[in-house]
Amino acid sequence: MNTSQILWIDLQPSLYCLFKRTAQTLGQNFEVKRWSFEHDLDESCDVEVVHSLMRHTIENSSNPVHLVGHGVSGTIAYLYAQKYPNHISSVSVLSVDTCSTNQWTSHYQSMRSQLPCSRFHILSHLSRLLVASQTEQVGQIMIKLLAKCLDNDFVYGSIVKSQTITNIKKAEVPVLVINGEKDFVVDEQSHDRWKNYLKSGDCYQKVADGRHFFPFTQWSQTAKMIESFVNMIPEQHQNQIPNSCKNLSISKTNS
Structure with missing residues (x-):
């Protein structure tokens, strides 16, 4: 088994059953841990609170950590990677737009x-x-x-009115973006928006016919994309972008 650790960021545990098969498939070759977050609806909570809790977990990990998240969880994971690039090896986001409020x-x-x-x-x-x-x-x-x-669950625009989520910018760590071809939430123009923030070696992929919750219906393809990406990242150079990933930069996977 690969010594790298995949940390599945889960801010909406009510929906985790939709991603469980993808996580289980990844677990055949990686150590996969689920980082779940729940809070009282009347409790003040924002991105900084979530990041501080994530940081405590990530800094105590003995293995290289690769963040994975879907939707708002992916957005928060990416913003963490953007803020703390030295803490992680990579970030993979599923059904995520550069406009953070697009959920x-x-x-x-x-x-x-x-x-x-x-x-x-x-x-x-x-x-x-x-x-x-x-x-x-x-x-x-x-x-x-x-x-x-x-x-x-943690929902943008919920009872916590002071909650704000900044838009995505360029991150220093290797980035994998997987979006569904037929996702009405993260529309087909998202690729053009992501182009402004993806570095050479970062990967943007589409799941053919995939909708917003494509990891539920196309878990095998999703897991393979993440696994291929993580395997290309040298563990001894956690922030080095792998040149071999360049061939994956704008590929499409059939369902």
């Missing part, structure tokens, strides 16, 4: 405020957009998961 929850809040529909109907509509090829049973489960996430 599925922000789309929900916009629809909720503008449409004369119930929460259930909006979440029912969103669930079909966020996950591809779902059965009626999966659709009902997704509605419950999304509702639970809104009520209990």
